[in-house]
Amino acid sequence: MKIAVIGCGYVGLVTGACLANDGHHVVCIDNQKEKIDILLNNKIPIYEPGLEDIISNNLINGKLSFELNIDNAASNAEVIFIAVGTPTDEETGNADLTQIYNCTRELAGVLKENALVIVKSTVPVGTCDEIENILNEKNKHQNFKVLSNPEFLREGNAIYDFENPDRIIIGSDEDNIRDVVKEIYKGRKNEQKIVFTSRRSSELIKYASNSMLAMRIIFINEIADLCERVGADITDVAKGIGLDKRIGPYFLEPGPGFGGSCFPKDARALIESGKKYGAPQTLLESVIKGNESRKKNLSKKISEILDIPSENKIGVLGVTFKAETDDMREAPSLSILPDLTNIGLNISVYDPAGMEEATKLIKNVKWVENSYEVANDASCIIILTDWQEFKDLDLNKIKNAMKRPLIYDFRNIYNPDNMKKLGFEYYSVGRG
Ligand SMILES: NC(=O)c1ccc[n+]([C@@H]2O[C@H](COP(=O)([O-])OP(=O)(O)OC[C@H]3O[C@@H](n4cnc5c(N)ncnc54)[C@H](O)[C@@H]3O)[C@@H](O)[C@H]2O)c1
The missing domain is CATH 3.40.50.720 (NAD(P)-binding Rossmann-like Domain)
Known part of the structure; x- marks a missing residue:
């Protein structure tokens, strides 16, 4: 399959490299020239264990290439992944969708007939609808499809996570794309764990998952503070809690507060979605406050x-x-x-x-x-x-x-x- 991936960051590079490794023809696109230059020189612009080798092997065997311009690269692709950044808009707390809409506008007009546009970036509910509207306005072929397929990989374990996902969420209101998606992900260990949902549910699943994990971290941090005051040991307390099957042992390690490119920004964006649609996310509001004051x-x-x-x-x-x-x-x-x-x-x-x-x-x-x-x-x-x-x-x-x-x-x-x-x-x- 001919695949284009827009965005050579942590998610885009891993997605492109792993799909090339599966035998697809993949072109990864980034509008930062320095990144493309580094990649073409057989190096990678980020630290991610195992990634450099996969990229290098697939560059050599011709399955993977890198490009600066979307129109050159995406016009031949049957499938286009969007994996650009969606950072926090510092003024509003919302996800800043500038990168998403900019690359969508670049994509409009060059999409091939029957192309699938798969949105891997984490985006608020309704963003895929907006992407579709922009493409509809400008593209000469109207028979493309826009799907939501959020990514759950963890930096540092990204290759493993991409190859062994707990689940693959596909948000689409079209039944007839299922076989294509199965074909794209056929190499995955948990191939059978593809969950088809509506686009909006899929978009929300990503935010709700990250927010739930952020909540666990802040919870265990506060229990750890209490342990310090009362002379208890958080390691034992977390073990005792985690053995309950309803709770499970993960994300019960205390620390200096959560950071990274996902949890803080996604929790903030979900709070803003809650406000926008009149469904306040009060628990998450206190998670963000608690985390900021901890740091x-x-x-x-x-x-x-x-x-x-x-x-x-x-x-x-x-x-x-x-x-x-x-x-x-x-x-x-x-x-x-x-x-x-x-x-x-x-x-x-x-x-x-x-x-x-x-x-x-x-x-x-x-x-x-x-x-x-x-x-x-x-x-x-x-x-x-x-x-x-x-x-x-x-x-x-x-x-x-x-x-x-x-x-x-x-x-x-x-x-x-x-x-x-x-x-x-x-x-x-x-x-x-
Ligand atoms: N980093 C993670 O661990 C992780 C995990 C799951 C999901 N996500 C989500 O995936 C998305 C990407 O995250 P990331 O960490 O890979 O971001 P990143 O900032 O590392 O990479 C984004 C890349 O997109 C490029 N880009 C932006 N606009 C472009 C355009 N118009 N044309 C071509 N390239 C363009 C940027 O130059 C950058 O290299 C975000 O929505 C994020 O929330 C990230």
């Missing part, structure tokens, strides 16, 4: 407990919104690091994948090459993401390098008893 209070929490003189050096491990990605969007580090530098602390920072992007966003800190450099002469180390490489550190070496062996671990990556034995002053989340 704001991180530095306060550290300075209250640790009483570190401002001239001291501290170290930070991890700045991206989670491990195994270079994505800095809405990362907790963007709140905590400026607050700590404002106190006047000297801060050394290391991240395995995010430093290139982070250096553009976080100023007045020293970027170093590894965790041991972070530890050098530090009076405290703060852990903000749970990379395996942090879990595997030689903690004796870390302790010996530090001025004061004090760790504030916002991801609970170490065992508190072990840390005590090793001679650390160790603080974590919700563990007494």
